[in-house]
Amino acid sequence: MSRYAELAAASNFSFLRAASHPEELVTTAAALGLEALGIADRNSVAGVVRAWGAGRRVGGSLKVLAGARLVFADGTPDLICYPSDRAAWGRLTRLLTLGKRRAPKGGCDLSLGDFLDHAEGQLGVVLPPAPGEAGGADFPRRLQDLARARRGWLWLGGVRRYGPRDLQELARLETLGAAAGAPLVAVGEVLYHDARRRPLQDVLTCIREGCTIHEAGLRLEANAERRLKSPAEMARLFARFPGAVERSLEIAGRVGFDLSELRYEYPDEPVPAGKTPMQHLRDLTWEGAGWRFEAGMGEAERRTIAHELDLIEKLGFPNYFLTVHDIIRWARAQGILCQGRGSAANSVVCFCLGITAVDPTKKDQDLLFSRFISEARGEPPDIDVDFEHERREEVMQYLFRRYGRDRAAIAATVIHFRPRMAIRQVGKALGLTEDVTAALAGTVWGPWSGMSPDPYIRQAGLDPDAPEIRRATTLAGELLGFPRHLSQHVGGYVLTRGRLDEIVPISNAAMPDRTFIEWDKDDIDTLGLMKVDILALGMLTALRKAFEMIPPRADGTRLTDIAQVPQEVPQVYDMLCRADSVGVFQVES
Structure with missing residues (x-):
């Protein structure tokens, strides 16, 4: 055998x-x-x-x-x-x-x-x-x-x-x-x-070389044996x-070597001498609870905080929370408005650390901490943090300085071929005229999943059964979902204790002073790496500018943080019920 x-x-x-x-x-x-x-x-x-x-x-x-x-x-x-x-x-x-x-x-x-x-x-x-x-x-x-x-x-x-x-x-x-x-x-x-992919490989060669199939000559493979x-x-x-x-x-x-050997280690955070990361996280959380719950904590709030901290310790995630806290702390010290969102808003620990601004313990709000972190899932929590869009770059460069280019990089995003790009590129490679290619690209084909684009091709005045049209649509369908190139994620950072470039290669991005790894969020999840999302939100910039326009209170203090904004204002809900939302900051799900 x-x-x-x-x-x-x-x-x-x-x-x-x-x-x-x-x-x-x-x-x-x-x-x-x-x-x-x-x-x-x-x-x-x-x-x-x-x-x-x-x-x-x-x-x-x-x-x-x-x-x-x-x-x-x-x-x-x-x-x-x-x-x-x-x-x-x-x-x-x-x-x-x-x-x-x-x-x-x-x-x-x-x-x-x-x-x-x-x-x-x-x-x-x-x-x-x-x-x-x-x-x-x-x-x-x-x-x-x-x-x-x-x-x-x-x-x-x-x-x-x-x-x-x-x-x-x-x-x-x-x-x-x-x-x-x-x-x-x-x-x-x-x-x-499979040998049946040889025609698509020829088309890919033409796209790469910027030529048509009729001009490619010896740049194409001689046969279908590269299978x-x-x-x-x-x-x-x-x-x-x-x-x-x-x-x-x-x-x-x-x-x-097997990829299962890639053991991820959270970055070491500044922890006072004589303390473990978990001890430091507990101290920061209880300290934050003191100013978050100014009217005093009840027994229910204390039990909730203790439960969350115990689970974080059991799952080994204290460094993750300390990492996000460090980023938030630095941004606020620079006067950059920021706000955690998503499932992190269900965590009282995140509220006490200043990562989120909405109190999840209020009686009229369900506490869904298990959406955020769960022992059953056993995966790292996902904390998305929005920063003012005009100043987000300052935070990103802080991370590069803080961890170094060999320990911090942005995750990749795979740019795929989508329907219009696929048919345009395939049509050009096959030598279709520009008007035919444009007509095909202008049809609404959807994702092509389980449906035929033939009716839409007829609406465009073309015959879907014509050999050159059928060849183009078939090859474009095969090309859908293929990676075109790698780009950088909108703000997802991978941070490591040791060298990140000994886990995955790091590349230059098109933007100055940005570097990103070769793996996207799905690859990161597969390998169990940690990602911290540093996102930009234009409305936070608008809020910060609005804060500056609001006169000081009688005691001389000013609004500087979302947590200081009065919540549950009935007049706002009345406006929304009337669909009178002009001038309202933002409505989230």
Whole structure:
């Protein structure tokens, strides 16, 4: 029985280069009976969490490997890299951070020297240039340089491209690798899970290259063989090269790192000497209760505070609350109006810490603390904090200064292809005229989930059954939901005690002085990382300016905080009942 591990699979997080979601690759690999599947996207680990999560759902014996395809700026051949342990993963993500931080958003500038500085524990598969590609003449020397530095940790990837001189080329590579000390290993250089995705991959190439399918020429793949293959098929394809398929299993077996090893640690907060974080949180909470409940606390309020504090301690979240308290404290010290919202408003601890301004213990308000934090869910609470939109940037830069660029970064947001963008890009790639593409993009198709756009296409004066129209709509439907590029989250920060760039690569954002990680909120949730949302709200700016316009009270004090605003004003409710809401600040659900 044949056995095989695919070590060179790219997902659609190799933006505009590969034509399958990570989950599709994992599901198909398991169905084909592969021992392992390595996800190695171009200078990125953006898709590995989704692949890892899919592997856990699929179950079985498939091992999902997290790596990256390193593409160098100095002519060094592409190198697929897999960390052998947790420390090596940290070196890989620091290497990618180095390349991304010295390049504009979306770029990565790496050299061979950069890799060698971070090479300890990295298992590498060198991918030779395809026949006719640039760099072929210099490849033997560069392979020698790499193999000399990484002997015992380096292999040479061999690919069946179904060309007329395939076997001759593989024989040449086998000889070359043996001389350099980099044994030949079979790889598929996979771009999609199924051959039926080849047309979409052609379209992605055209979008990336800014050309039509008729102009693409040799930039397109020669056939549909960049698909996942079964162990039996790989054994047949490499039958003349003993050991090439078996070495894929050897390499996969040496990859000892799994994403489950990424243990998140909350940042250490300033805690007075001799105190634990939990003791400090208790002291801050009871101190805050003294001024929040000016009329005095009843027994019910005391029991509620004690219950919340005990649960926070039991679940190990005191540092999270101290982190948010520190941010709020700093902002208020600068005169920046801020306000926690959402389920955090159900927490008396948040109220006492000054994170929220509405007392959740009032008799006419249900206390739903379990919406905010629950022992049954066992996940970190989510505290969203709004800041004045004109001054939110000051708070964001405070976090970068407070934690450093290697311990704080914004979460990513994946920008996906949506219907209008998809049909415009596909139409352009297929060479449809601009008026036809515009007419298709102007139809209201919704999400295309379980419905046909045909009636809307007819309304636009086009025939949905015309071959070029059907091809465009079919490919656009496949493209929907594909990642276009990574952007920064509106304000979700990931903060760590140790180096964040040893967990995930950090990139430059398009905005000056902003940096963000490669994983979005879903990836963060999957791995159990902590996210603090630093959000902007224009109405807080309006409120702060309104406070400045309101004359001082008789005692000389002024309104400076939302908690000082009289609540439950009957006249406001009467206005809303009459739909007379002009001039009312904001109505929330």
